[in-house]
Amino acid sequence: MHDTMTALRIEARWALADTLAMARRNLIRYVRSPELLVFSTINPVMFVLLFTYVFGGAIDVGPGNYINFLLPGILVQTVVFGAVQTGVGLAEDLSSGMVDRYRSLPMARSAVMAGRILADTVRNVFVVLLMIGVGYAIGFRFNASVAAIIAIPIILVIFGQAFSWISAAIGVSVREAETAQVAGFVWIFPLTFMSSMFVPVHTMPGWLEAFASVNPITVTVDLLRGLSQGGEIMPSLWQAAAWTVGLVVLCSTVAITQYRRLS
């Protein structure tokens, strides 16, 4: 009994060490590949500037300025788009034979995927803080308690992780970087635009409004808007929590099962 406990503890410690080693490797790759850095930082910054200055005047979001409405949406978009990279990275490692090497080592099996998701989470923390900084520079202001302000990046990172699991499940299934890229964006694009991210849902036609209101992106964006501007956070808090937990449980199961079945 004691022995099994000790063995489990040792195993858990190794699993953690392996995950950290893999996360470090993935972060080094980020820092050293300009295209990934540009994709995950310059792109969202460009989005926020374009939307604020090009559409900002035309979109009526009621009282308050558009950037206060827009930024929570762009933050969610950033972590959701960023999640595609989780699947692309995994698929790349699968097709290049890196995963074969890892699987032939005595490392924890979970560490390849966990290290990937951890690295993407660290990147999200960085990008979210950068984006809030850019938002501040062009007029965004929090109108909320300190607790709410701290909760915002945490919620974003957790939500981003849920999407990373979807992407991981796609990545291990298709095993090819380009396919993972296409398979990632083909549903993420419509999903993000058919939400309250850029415009209020009540301006959409009825059928679209019905879809947009239950969209996990809408409920998360609404939650962040409520938190950042001191508005209503119910029921979006529960809806967002339910979506996030549901997605993580379902997609991590699929991704891990697929990874274990690799041959």
Added chain:
Amino acid sequence: MVQVREAPERQAMGGARPDAIVVRGMSKAYGEIQALDDVSLDVAAGTIHGLLGPNGAGKTTLVRILTTLLPPDNGRAWVAGFDVAREATQLRSRIGLAGQSAAVDEYLTGRENLELVGRLYHLNRSTAERRAVELLERFDLTEAADRRSKTYSGGMRRRLDLAASLVADPEVLLLDEPTTGLDPRARRELWAVIRQLVSGGTTVLLTTQYLEEADELADRITVIDLGRVIAEGTAQELKQRTHGDVLSVVVNDPAQAEAACRAVARHGSGVARIDDDGVTVTMPVAGGAAKLAAIIRDLDTDGVAISDIGVRQPSLDDVFLALTGHTAGADRAD
């Protein structure tokens, strides 16, 4: 604590030379394709075993099963005394794998690649760093150690990949076509490293399509084709399977190659065939040299002008032809 147990097969065999790899009745199918069909083999500890076969023979499939990457359909295997199916974790800490395509992280430097692998073998940081330095030195990569491996040449990448498979000083090393894509000099250098490893006690299973490579390196050779073992033995034993020597004739004019074939066929103990170059005709002959005079006379009578003629020991290429009825390199589809 992990107990090192002997595979049952290994105990049964007893003796002073324990087998580092034991494969029994191994089969694996991908849908319709039977990639491995009842393969058995033994590799004595401290030897180099060559697994020789053309494209699609099942070499990679066997290596993947032995490194726990792929579960077999049927059959069992032990590597370093551990069962591939039941003791995968212990097995993995005792083997090194260099797969068919070099698994090198292009964004990391050579040193970082090796250190990462060391950490994943659960070496402590200083040991991992020291091993990286040693291996970079040994594979002549010290100068390039802190450059991203993206900038490495194909040969450097191969060497780095092989170095990575040696990080934990494995008992058993599995190399899947380690010299594919290397120039002849780099290939010879790699051979020297492999020989050196074995002299240090490591067991090596290496797959190859190069008959010369198996001949040069391997203590014993298993020839597989279409998933089946078709021959096993030392290079010398396999060569004897062609029953004698090989006659080769080089004609001046490719148009006369057919005529040369007919002329020599009267004296041979096998099929005469024209090589890819179109001017060399080869054929197994029993009692080689004694027949030379008669063969030259016949060629002369038939009006075939030759630039060279000789009798040589059969190469593994000839062996392959004798065993399979086709030359190595011919695909499953043919």
